[in-house]
Amino acid sequence: MSDVTLSKAVRSNLLHLQGTSKMMDQTQTRLATGKRVNSALDNPTNFFTSSALKARASDIGSLLDSMSTGIRIIEAADNGLSSITKTLEQMQSTLRQARQDKSFMVQSYAVDVAQLGAADVITLTGGSIDGGTYTLDGGNLNPANPIQTIDTLDDLVAYLNNEPDLKNRIRASNDKGTLRIENISTQDLEVSGDAVDAGITVGVNDTIKGNNVRANLSKQFNELRNELNGFADDSSVNGINLLRGDQLKIVFNELGTSFLEIEAKNRDGEVRPINSATLGLRDIAEQELDLDSGIDGFLRDVQQALGEVRSQASDFGSTLSIVQNRENFTKNMINTLETAASDLTLADTNEEAANMLALQTRQQLSQTALSLASQADQSVLRLF
Numbered sequence: 575m576s577d578v579t580l581s582k583a584v585r586s587n588l589l590h591l592q593g594t595s596k597m598m599d600q601t602q603t604r605l606a607t608g609k610r611v612n613s614a615l616d617n618p619t620n621f622f623t624s625s626a627l628k629a630r631a632s633d634i635g636s637l638l639d640s641m642s643t644g645i646r647i648i649e650a651a652d653n654g655l656s657s658i659t660k661t662l663e664q665m666q667s668t669l670r671q672a673r674q675d676k677s678f679m680v681q682s683y684a685v686d687v688a689q690l691g692a693a694d695v696i697t698l699t700g701g702s703i704d705g706g707t708y709t710l711d712g713g714n715l716n717p718a719n720p721i722q723t724i725d726t727l728d729d730l731v732a733y734l735n736n737e738p739d740l741k742n743r744i745r746a747s748n749d750k751g752t753l754r755i756e757n758i759s760t761q762d763l764e765v766s767g768d769a770v771d772a773g774i775t776v777g778v779n780d781t782i783k784g785n786n787v788r789a790n791l792s793k794q795f796n797e798l799r800n801e802l803n804g805f806a807d808d809s810s811v812n813g814i815n816l817l818r819g820d821q822l823k824i825v826f827n828e829l830g831t832s833f834l835e836i837e838a839k840n841r842d843g844e845v846r847p848i849n850s851a852t853l854g855l856r857d858i859a860e861q862e863l864d865l866d867s868g869i870d871g872f873l874r875d876v877q878q879a880l881g882e883v884r885s886q887a888s889d890f891g892s893t894l895s896i897v898q899n900r901e902n903f904t905k906n907m908i909n910t911l912e913t914a915a916s917d918l919t920l921a922d923t924n925e926e927a928a929n930m931l932a933l934q935t936r937q938q939l940s941q942t943a944l945s946l947a948s949q950a951d952q953s954v955l956r957l958f
Contacts, residue, residue, distance in 0.1 A: 594936050601930045611919040620918040627918075631911035633828035634904055641901045643812055644824040648836065648894045651816035654809030655887040658848065661802045662883060665795055665855075666876045672791040673869045678745075679783040681765065682752040685727060701763035701784070702743045702864035710734075727753065742865055757782040760789040760860040789860040795872075796857045799850045806849045816890070819847035826900050834900075836893050838886055848886060853879035 604610050614621045683696075696710040727748050734746035734755075744763070745756040757763040763782040806817040814820045816838050826832040837845045846852050854875050862868050 598930065598934070605923060605927065605930065609919045624915040624918040627911045627915035630828060631908045631915070634911070635908050637825055637828070638901065638904060638908075641824055641826075641897060641904065644822055644836075645894065645897055645901065647811045647814050647816065647822050648890055648897065650809045650811045651838070652887060652890050652894065654805050654817050655848070655883055655890065657805040658802050659880065659883050659887065661798050661805065662876055662880045665798045665802075666873065666880070668791050668795050668798065669869055669873050669876060672788045672863050673866060673873070675785070675787045675791070677787050678756050678758050678785050680754055680756045681780065681782045682749045682754045683765070683767070683780075685730065685753045696765065696767045698740075698744065699764040699766070701757050701759040701761050701782075702861060703763075704739055704743075708739055727751065742867075755782065757784060759864045760784045760786075760792070761864070784860075788863040792858045792860045792863050799855055799857060802853075802855075803849050806847065817848040819845060821845075824897060824900075826904070834893070834896065836890075839889070840882065841885065848883065853882060855879055 611617045611620045698708045731746045731748050747754045761784045765780045809815055809817045822836040824834050838848055840846050
């Protein structure tokens with residue numbers, strides 16, 4: 575349109591009208607997008623700074639998923655430790671029940687002490703007797719602990735109860751003139767004697783049954799031990815199980831310089847899985863519950879295992895708090911970065927709406943002014 579000649583007034587009004595139209599287009603774009611900086615052409619500094627802030631927020635945001643998964647892995651391990659703790663407490667209760675149970679089987683035998691001679695013997699086989707067999711010789715009851723004179727049944731009872739190889743394994747008493755033997759064991763005790771001589775009329779192959787209660791409790795203990803291992807094996811999320819000795823690494827920043835490595839460790843800081851073997855617990859054979867001292871040893875083992883599990887649970891609980899705090903920090907950091915990016919690019923819609931209204935008014939005035947300028951040019955027609 576360069577061939578068209580416009581008057582100075584018309585050209586001036588046209589330029590103002592074009593400028594107003596351009597500003598209206600810019601304002602409409604800001605209102606439509608909600609941003610005052612839509613490209614590097616609008617404001618290079620703000621545009622690229624905002625892009626960098628958004629990129630960092632996106633990089634940090636990608637770490638939130640791994641943090642969330644890490645939290646679930648730690649929670650699974652903590653749940654497993656809680657169940658293991660309850661199982662250990664049940665094992666402890668089982669052993670205490672065995673410790674308190676005294677339902678031992680007894681049998682009474684006729685013994686004529688007055689006629690007890692050198693040829694008369696009582697043989698005890700099985701039970702918890704060391705070596706499996708113990709023979710009492712009437713003439714010299716035990717070469718290692720000889721008692722030359724057995725005048726009464728009470729003397730024989732005292733000998734049996736004080737004999738080191740029998741102490742806490744059988745219990746003898748005077749049962750209305752008969753020798754009463756109590757089998758302090760979970761295993762059957764075979765009692766045999768000289769049925770011919772008048773001194774000992776025990777009879778051949780008489781059996782005193784073992785303590786079934788303690789025997790059954792040993793089985794319960796072993797079942798609980800297996801259940802403990804099951805809890806440890808099943809405490810996994812996404813294939814990672816801290817109770818099996820797996821390592822969990824959680825990265826906290828986009829550079830990978832801030833991270834936390836989580837593993838199950840013993841009191842010396844050595845990495846190890848959590849199971850019955852590492853806790854020092856093993857299957858208990860029935861006969862291992864024969865003696866109260868043996869049960870006390872197992873109770874100490876379970877108590878020590880409880881201490882280790884509780885310590886590990888406390889460690890995981892502290893670690894879980896750290897990861898959760900870091901997750902909250904990361905969320906807040908992302909919000910801060912995105913807000914900072916928005917502050918550099920977002921438009922004030924109220925201001926832009928007011929600008930649009932002012933520009934529309936200016937456009938109308940410019941159109942009116944352009945019309946007036948054109949009328950001045952048209953006045954030359956009146957000369958004709």
